Amino acid sequence: xxxxxxxxDLSAADGQADxxxxxxxxxxxxxxDVVGQEHLxxxxxxxxxxxxxxxLSSIILWGPPGTGKTTTxxxxxxxxxxxxxxxxxxxxxxxDLKKLFASAKDHARRGEKTLLFVDEIHRFNRAQQDGxxxxxxxxxxxxxxxxTENPSFELNAxxxxxxxxxxxxxxxxxALEQLLDRAEALTGRPVPIDAAAREALVASAxxxxxxxxxxxxxLYSIDLPEPLxxxxx
Numbered sequence: 001x002x003x004x005x006x007x008x009d010l011s012a013a014d015g016q017a018d019x020x021x022x023x024x025x026x027x028x029x030x031x032x033d034v035v036g037q038e039h040l041x042x043x044x045x046x047x048x049x050x051x052x053x054x055x056l057s058s059i060i061l062w063g064p065p066g067t068g069k070t071t072t073x074x075x076x077x078x079x080x081x082x083x084x085x086x087x088x089x090x091x092x093x094x095x096d097l098k099k100l101f102a103s104a105k106d107h108a109r110r111g112e113k114t115l116l117f118v119d120e121i122h123r124f125n126r127a128q129q130d131g132x133x134x135x136x137x138x139x140x141x142x143x144x145x146x147x148t149e150n151p152s153f154e155l156n157a158x159x160x161x162x163x164x165x166x167x168x169x170x171x172x173x174x175a176l177e178q179l180l181d182r183a184e185a186l187t188g189r190p191v192p193i194d195a196a197a198r199e200a201l202v203a204s205a206x207x208x209x210x211x212x213x214x215x216x217x218x219l220y221s222i223d224l225p226e227p228l229x230x231x232x233x
Contacts, residue, residue, distance in 0.1 A: 022217040023210055026182055031075045036175035036209070037068060037168055046166055047072070051079045056115065058136055058143040060151050060160070063168025066208030069146035070119060072168070077115040082142065083107055085116050089123035097131060104141045114141045121145030122154035129156045136162055170207025177202060179209050183216050191216055196230040204233075 028034055031041045031051065040047045050056050056076065061069040070086070077084035085100055104114040116135075118124070136143050136159075143163060147154060151165050171179075180198070184190055193201060205212035219228070 021214075022183060022187075022220070023213040026179070026186060026213065028071055028075060031072070031079055034068060034072065034075070035178045036171040037072065040166055040168070041072070046164065047076060051076070054080055056080050056082065056142050058163040060121070060145045060147060060155065060163050060165045061168055062147055062149075062151055062165055064170050064207060065148060066205075066210035066212075067168040067171060068209070069168060070117065073115065073117045073144045073146065076144070077117075080115075082113045082115040085114050085141075086119065087117070088119045089128075090120050094128065094131070097128070101135050101140060104135070108140060113139075116141035116143050118143065118145045120147065122147045122149045122151070126156055129159050133158060133162065171205075171209050172207070173202050176205055176207075176209065176212055179212055180216065183213060187220065189220065190227075192219055192222075192224045193228045193233060194230075197228050197233045200230045200233055 031047065034041050037045075039045050042048050043052065046059075061072060063069055074084055074086075083104075085104065087096060087100060100116060104116065107114055118132075121129075132141075132143055135141050145155075145163070151160060180191055180202070191198065191201075201212070201215060205215070
């Protein structure tokens with residue numbers, strides 16, 4: 001499953017239909033668009049330093065849902081000029097990994113480096129996690145894993161020793177307000193709620209940007225005679 005939001009962009013992706021989900025239309029275009037994770041993406045953050053150096057080490061992105069793990073990985077690949085190869089541990093197995101590693105080797109022979117993004121990496125068992133090691137060590141792939149679980153308990157020590165764990169934070173109220181502002185800028189419509197309801201909506205999201213935007217999309221789809229108050233939200 002794609003993590004969309006620690007961030008977003010004011011315009012829809014090129015050629016993307018207006019009927020696409022709001023969260024998809026607000027996908028960020030660069031790491032600079034990311035909100036809520038400046039401790040990582042800023043110039044003094046681990047990701048910001050990697051981009052400035054033009055070199056990416058293997059990392060594990062650990063954070064709650066809706067904080068932008070997949071989005072950050074995708075934009076990181078773009079920022080350092082790497083091929084982005086995503087896979088989900090929920091839906092994939094050993095055969096899928098073998099295909100990805102073979103493809104990465106082919107691209108490496110053509111001088112193209114691969115960022116292998118593994119969503120829900122903790123879902124792979126210990127033996128499967130061990131299978132990444134030779135390909136990480138020989139540079140076939142740079143591994144970026146994403147997890148909502150504590151890596152110290154869920155990932156092999158051998159894999160952790162080869163990757164830097166970066167913690168993504170729940171989006172604070174200011175970051176969630178930015179998402180609301182950007183949704184309104186994109187659609188040209190205010191979210192149909194009053195100030196108290198807006199505050200309640202932000203609080204209900206509990207730091208999850210994707211949840212917030214899904215709620216906003218639902219509100220936009222309802223024909224309301226007047227903005228909702230907090231009681232009606």
